[in-house]
Amino acid sequence: MNIKNCVKCGKVYVYDNYKLCRNCRKLEEEDFQKVKQYIYDNPGATMQEISSETGVSIQRIMKYLREGRLQLREENYNLILDCERCGKAIRTGRYCDRCTDEIHKEFKGINSTKNERFQKSDKEKMYIADRYKK
Ligand SMILES: [Zn+2]
Numbered sequence: 001m002n003i004k005n006c007v008k009c010g011k012v013y014v015y016d017n018y019k020l021c022r023n024c025r026k027l028e029e030e031d032f033q034k035v036k037q038y039i040y041d042n043p044g045a046t047m048q049e050i051s052s053e054t055g056v057s058i059q060r061i062m063k064y065l066r067e068g069r070l071q072l073r074e075e076n077y078n079l080i081l082d083c084e085r086c087g088k089a090i091r092t093g094r095y096c097d098r099c100t101d102e103i104h105k106e107f108k109g110i111n112s113t114k115n116e117r118f119q120k121s122d123k124e125k126m127y128i129a130d131r132y133k134k
């Protein structure tokens, strides 16, 4: 049996791939639900308001957003995250839609064989070059 100390409360618990004991995990989940509910009920609330009303730190709320667990709605524009790649405002996750798209493309580019790339017509190449100029 693998025994560890919980990183949050320090209690000994049976390790099951989580850094927190069951009790702390339950509390974290409750915090998450509180934040989610508060945002839902108060769509115009600022990050500070949410944090002081729910008792959950701004860092944790940001983490929920980064993990994509919390989604912002149109009204939540004051709760803005920025894309880690281009800095554009986003509502959830780490990248804006465009960067997500480009990251996928780059990823595909790495995986595609040389032959596939040579098969592209000159016209298509110019079109792509044009699009990236801006
Ligand atoms: Zn704990």
Ligand SMILES: [Zn+2]
Binding pocket: 083, 084, 085, 086, 087, 088, 095, 096, 097, 098, 099, 100
């Ligand atoms: Zn971006």
